[in-house]
Amino acid sequence: MRNDTRSSRFRFLLPLAERLPLRLVFSLPFLLQFFMAMLFTGLLLFQSGQDSVQAVLKELRQEVLERVQEQVSRQMREPLRLNSLNADAWHSEILSFTDPIARDRYFVNHIRAFPDAAMTFIGLADGSFYGARRKLNGEIQVVHNNHTTGGASWYFQVSDVGDALEKQEAFPNFDPRTRPWFEAAKLAGKPVFSAVYRHFVFLEPTVTATHPIFDTEGNLVGVFGVDYLLSWLGRALSDLPLGASGQVFVTDSEGLLVASSVSKSPFEERNGRMERIKAADSNNDILRMAANTVARTVPAISQAGAYEFKFQDQSYFVDVRNFQESGINWNIYVVLAADDFLGGLRSVANRTASLSMLCMVLVFLLAIWTAGWVTKPIQRLNTAARELAEGRLKLLPDTERRDELGELSRSFNTMACQVTDLVTNLEARVAERTQDLTVKTEQEERLRKTFYAELAKAGKVQRTMIPPDFANNYLQLQILYEPCLLVSGDTCGYRWLKDDVLFGYLIDVNGHGAATALQTAAMNVMMQETLHSFSSLSECMVELNNRVAGYFGDDIIIAAFCFEMDFTQRELRYVAAGITEFFADTSTVKGRVKTPGLFLGVSNLAQFEVQSIPLTEGDRLCFYSDGISDELDRGLKIAPGGSFTQLVDCIRMVAAEGVTRDDVTAMCIELGDERVWRV
Numbered sequence: 001m002r003n004d005t006r007s008s009r010f011r012f013l014l015p016l017a018e019r020l021p022l023r024l025v026f027s028l029p030f031l032l033q034f035f036m037a038m039l040f041t042g043l044l045l046f047q048s049g050q051d052s053v054q055a056v057l058k059e060l061r062q063e064v065l066e067r068v069q070e071q072v073s074r075q076m077r078e079p080l081r082l083n084s085l086n087a088d089a090w091h092s093e094i095l096s097f098t099d100p101i102a103r104d105r106y107f108v109n110h111i112r113a114f115p116d117a118a119m120t121f122i123g124l125a126d127g128s129f130y131g132a133r134r135k136l137n138g139e140i141q142v143v144h145n146n147h148t149t150g151g152a153s154w155y156f157q158v159s160d161v162g163d164a165l166e167k168q169e170a171f172p173n174f175d176p177r178t179r180p181w182f183e184a185a186k187l188a189g190k191p192v193f194s195a196v197y198r199h200f201v202f203l204e205p206t207v208t209a210t211h212p213i214f215d216t217e218g219n220l221v222g223v224f225g226v227d228y229l230l231s232w233l234g235r236a237l238s239d240l241p242l243g244a245s246g247q248v249f250v251t252d253s254e255g256l257l258v259a260s261s262v263s264k265s266p267f268e269e270r271n272g273r274m275e276r277i278k279a280a281d282s283n284n285d286i287l288r289m290a291a292n293t294v295a296r297t298v299p300a301i302s303q304a305g306a307y308e309f310k311f312q313d314q315s316y317f318v319d320v321r322n323f324q325e326s327g328i329n330w331n332i333y334v335v336l337a338a339d340d341f342l343g344g345l346r347s348v349a350n351r352t353a354s355l356s357m358l359c360m361v362l363v364f365l366l367a368i369w370t371a372g373w374v375t376k377p378i379q380r381l382n383t384a385a386r387e388l389a390e391g392r393l394k395l396l397p398d399t400e401r402r403d404e405l406g407e408l409s410r411s412f413n414t415m416a417c418q419v420t421d422l423v424t425n426l427e428a429r430v431a432e433r434t435q436d437l438t439v440k441t442e443q444e445e446r447l448r449k450t451f452y453a454e455l456a457k458a459g460k461v462q463r464t465m466i467p468p469d470f471a472n473n474y475l476q477l478q479i480l481y482e483p484c485l486l487v488s489g490d491t492c493g494y495r496w497l498k499d500d501v502l503f504g505y506l507i508d509v510n511g512h513g514a515a516t517a518l519q520t521a522a523m524n525v526m527m528q529e530t531l532h533s534f535s536s537l538s539e540c541m542v543e544l545n546n547r548v549a550g551y552f553g554d555d556i557i558i559a560a561f562c563f564e565m566d567f568t569q570r571e572l573r574y575v576a577a578g579i580t581e582f583f584a585d586t587s588t589v590k591g592r593v594k595t596p597g598l599f600l601g602v603s604n605l606a607q608f609e610v611q612s613i614p615l616t617e618g619d620r621l622c623f624y625s626d627g628i629s630d631e632l633d634r635g636l637k638i639a640p641g642g643s644f645t646q647l648v649d650c651i652r653m654v655a656a657e658g659v660t661r662d663d664v665t666a667m668c669i670e671l672g673d674e675r676v677w678r679v
Helices: 002-009 013-019 022-047 049-091 100-112 180-188 231-238 285-297 339-389 404-465 514-531 537-551 626-633 644-658
Strands: 117-124 129-134 140-145 153-158 164-171 205-214 220-229 247-252 257-260 267-270 273-276 305-311 314-325 328-337 475-482 490-498 501-509 558-566 571-577 581-585 590-594 611-614 620-624 664-671
Touching (some): 049 100, 049 205, 049 247, 049 314, 129 153, 140 164, 231 247, 231 257, 247 285, 285 328, 328 339, 339 404, 404 514, 501 514, 514 558, 537 558, 620 626, 620 644, 626 644, 644 664
Antiparallel strands (some): 117 129, 129 140, 140 153, 205 220, 247 328, 267 273, 490 501, 501 558, 558 571, 581 620
């Protein structure tokens, strides 16, 4: 209804427009619109210039604030993430405070992965203190503090794998329970940050992130901590595009500087001591004026907002945003000078106005010529269309033009020829297209059948590579192997290294398709080649890891598990690399056994630790891939204490559930009569 009303207002113009030549109908409205557009553009440019500049400055300040807050948020999650990893490792029993070798290696490996962490540690409720720290020269040390050190903190040099070597330093009478970070975490009961302080080794601004851990009864076990350097913040602020007079700085809730784009350190020496600089007392005039302006306007802890002040006849704009994270309460200030950006924009506005006036004159002159140049081909097109409607084909002569009208002429000629041809040859073309579509459909169906057959054949070949079940005086071994699809990413195998040592392995390559089948076959070949050269399980896994890192890409995840059953030593030795559990029903271990280990190919420096458990007659073991372990995590159970047949049947039941989601592979073993074992 509204559109009809508007159309009726201009209906009186239609008779006049219909009497005018097409050239004027094209040119007059265009000239009028262009004149009005230029007039309004000039007025808006004159009136809104200052507003546009301020909007640009505001957007730039907001963008800088977003970038700083995003980087601060991302970086300050790093110590929290490291503490969370440590807490998760303790909860999952990967990290043991009573195993000095595993504990030292754990802390050393984790501090190497976090370059801005000066130290990562744990202070226990009994007064013990363990961890690893980075020295000024980049060297890593581990610290021991317990009853054996007499309450002193002993710092040791470490080997490449993180083992403690020579004692280098000792600090007596250190009790972590009396430290402020321990008390703060204990009081908060959750992860918190300390205030900013000057690190006594690196002499850089630092915060300590803490994470308390509790036992199942809610008692405090200890507090994880990370001394995290903040020198990265000053470097990041200095790299921001702020103009000649702009700057960015960060303060805490008390107005003390954390970092600044114009100063190297937030500390200065006062009365022989290094103290934090208060932003309102800074030696930098602009920084001091910005802090004082915001403090006078909003004297509160959170001063988020936009402000403006003048200094030496120049306007400065200040935007403040609050950042809070686990006890941190910082304010981020962005200061920009208006004159750094106004001068160029004003010059551009003046040049734009002059060029607009010149363009207006030229457009008036070109409009008439353009209208004639455009309408002439249209008139010829109209004539040709009437001829085609009467059954006479008349081609247009404007096909040499390279503009839209030339394209229109060529399209019209093509259309006219196709219409004429279509009328005479329509039925033949329909039959031809139908036949082509039928042939293409049959070809696609043959390709699908061929591809399915090839995948099925590949799956059969994979199954033939799985060794048969085995039984002798030492043991009986039964393998369960089922792919999720036609081909599998799992494989397994065993081999007698000596008459009394059985070596076995499982491999799980991520994926289920043809590419995964090829990768699994390659892994099988690598394992067979490795079996001829290694002297220990650890060397075998390191060699296999190096081969995987050199052969496969980063997007391929490969897990493995290798074991040796030594009937002379009467023990099972095993090492994990991504397949992190197996089932044991022995005299010493019953249930699922968790074993940490990195995936193959993740790092050339990865170390694989060999574990062992004793073996006796009648012990039952089952090694399996994650197709089974995932189902056990979902609630299915394997009960110890049954017969070997019951164990195999239970694993087969779990595998029947898991194969709907993933490949499943399991190797079940029961040890035989102990009297035939070698002594």
